[in-house]
Amino acid sequence: MMHSKIFKILYLNIAILCVGSNNLFAQNTPVEICGYQHELEKIIQKQPNYLALQNEWYRKANEAYIEAQSTKRKITSDTIVYEIPVVFHIIYNTNSQNISDALILSQLNELNLDYRKLNPDTSRIRPVFKSLAADIKIRFILADKDPNGNATNGINRINTSRTTFATNIYGSYSEDMKSTNNGGQTAWNPARYLNIWVCNMEYPSYIGITYGFATPPTGSPNWAQFQSSTKDSTDPKSGVVLHYKVVGKNNPLAPSNYKEANTATHEVGHYLGLRHIWGDAANPNTQGCNVDDGIFDTPNARDKNYTCSNATWNSCVDATNDKPDMTENYMDYALDGCAAMFTREQAFMMRYVLNNFRTGLPIRTIVYDTTTEYSETVVSVYPNPTKANDPLTVVVNTNNVSEVFSLTLFDNNGKEVLQKRIQANQKTEVATAVYSVGVYYLLVKDSKGNIIKKEKLILNL
Numbered sequence: 335m336m337h338s339k340i341f342k343i344l345y346l347n348i349a350i351l352c353v354g355s356n357n358l359f360a361q362n363t364p365v366e367i368c369g370y371q372h373e374l375e376k377i378i379q380k381q382p383n384y385l386a387l388q389n390e391w392y393r394k395a396n397e398a399y400i401e402a403q404s405t406k407r408k409i410t411s412d413t414i415v416y417e418i419p420v421v422f423h424i425i426y427n428t429n430s431q432n433i434s435d436a437l438i439l440s441q442l443n444e445l446n447l448d449y450r451k452l453n454p455d456t457s458r459i460r461p462v463f464k465s466l467a468a469d470i471k472i473r474f475i476l477a478d479k480d481p482n483g484n485a486t487n488g489i490n491r492i493n494t495s496r497t498t499f500a501t502n503i504y505g506s507y508s509e510d511m512k513s514t515n516n517g518g519q520t521a522w523n524p525a526r527y528l529n530i531w532v533c534n535m536e537y538p539s540y541i542g543i544t545y546g547f548a549t550p551p552t553g554s555p556n557w558a559q560f561q562s563s564t565k566d567s568t569d570p571k572s573g574v575v576l577h578y579k580v581v582g583k584n585n586p587l588a589p590s591n592y593k594e595a596n597t598a599t600h601e602v603g604h605y606l607g608l609r610h611i612w613g614d615a616a617n618p619n620t621q622g623c624n625v626d627d628g629i630f631d632t633p634n635a636r637d638k639n640y641t642c643s644n645a646t647w648n649s650c651v652d653a654t655n656d657k658p659d660m661t662e663n664y665m666d667y668a669l670d671g672c673a674a675m676f677t678r679e680q681a682f683m684m685r686y687v688l689n690n691f692r693t694g695l696p697i698r699t700i701v702y703d704t705t706t707e708y709s710e711t712v713v714s715v716y717p718n719p720t721k722a723n724d725p726l727t728v729v730v731n732t733n734n735v736s737e738v739f740s741l742t743l744f745d746n747n748g749k750e751v752l753q754k755r756i757q758a759n760q761k762t763e764v765a766t767a768v769y770s771v772g773v774y775y776l777l778v779k780d781s782k783g784n785i786i787k788k789e790k791l792i793l794n795l
């Protein structure tokens with residue numbers, strides 16, 4: 335993909351979006367939902383063979399995936415839930431840009447629902463894709479220590495004299511929000527934190543807006559040659575940038591179709607190595623069905639989709655295993671009302687990135703999760719271990735919403751200490767303060783008495 339062509343594509347995208355987006359808050363304002371293609375363009379300027387190298391990296395990851403699938407045990411035993419410390423840099427010039435803690439916490443919560451497949455909107459997923467929807471087993475936590483070791487709540491507020499950090503969608507591209515000298519905030523050690531910058535990216539006079547952009551994994555070999563000499567992503571530009579109006583659930587400033595906080599889910603997907611599911615062809619009309627996202631289980635798609643209103647829409651007909659466009663995927667552009675899933679191989683890819691290219695991100699608590707990947711019913715139990723007096727949360731996600739499960743807790747001597755009913759797809763909290771510190775066993779049964787989950791727990795550590 336030549337970068338000169340990316341401009342044309344972007345221009346085309348913008349034109350399409352303007353026609354279809356009259357309900358956006360500033361009419362006729364060109365909106366760029368995601369600036370990933372701009373990021374690619376910048377990388378390609380520095381590293382002309384970037385895409386070839388990235389393809390090679392995807393090929394290796396795919397080989398690892400096939401190997402993991404062929405030894406099913408390996409994939410089902412990949413049960414560790416990774417925790418990623420996050421810092422939100424809120425860079426504000428006006429009070430409305432200084433979004434509330436509550437909004438930021440709601441964003442964090444949405445990320446955690448989406449990356450654990452606990453989001454209630456999985457009900458949107460069409461039957462043809464249901465079995466592909468994956469629990470990524472990644473949890474995001476607010477950093478509790480800054481780079482100097484001082485206590486923090488993970489929300490870093492910076493008052494700036496800059497009225498905007500707009501990325502000019504017609505050409506030049508600013509990352510000034512990532513630089514203290516330029517009115518932003520220099521990244522906290524990007525090898526140790528996921529930096530999320532929240533700022534105003536509206537161009538003056540409403541020439542354009544970018545809702546978000548993210549850097550691909552800089553530790554991958556294709557970046558290491560010119561930016562990073564280590565396996566960690568030490569690039570100070572590494573992280574996610576979000577326009578302040580699309581952060582958080584039901585942000586009162588968000589355009590009507592950006593209320594679900596999905597932009598962050600999409601951008602973190604890029605940060606963890608995912609491409610757009612249509613593959614970012616330079617010319618979708620002629621090449622779209624020949625350019626892939628490097629992921630096997632996302633159906634081939636010609637171009638981005640902004641809507642899921644046509645359930646049978648199938649932009650590329652494949653000779654085998656043909657499926658409609660997966661507008662449910664977070665890496666498409668049909669976000670609110672449509673997006674609800676990542677696939678199994680996208681899950682593998684993101685975890686591959688964490689294990690190979692973002693290895694410095696501390697995995698502070700390793701949470702063992704014995705969910706079986708191939709089961710339709712997924713039981714999540716967290717945190718494990720629990721800290722003193724913290725409740726334990728249990729969720730059983732299943733297609734049968736009226737199903738009621740039973741939870742039984744045994745102590746280390748096998749004595750039953752608790753019985754509880756669990757309604758499908760609802761969070762059930764277990765108060766643990768009444769139990770002494772130690773090892774317990776949790777058993778979840780369905781209404782027919784089948785055991786669907788056994789887990790060893792450590793409570794009140």
Ligand SMILES: [Zn+2]
Nearest residue numbers: 368369370610
């Ligand atoms: Zn994107």
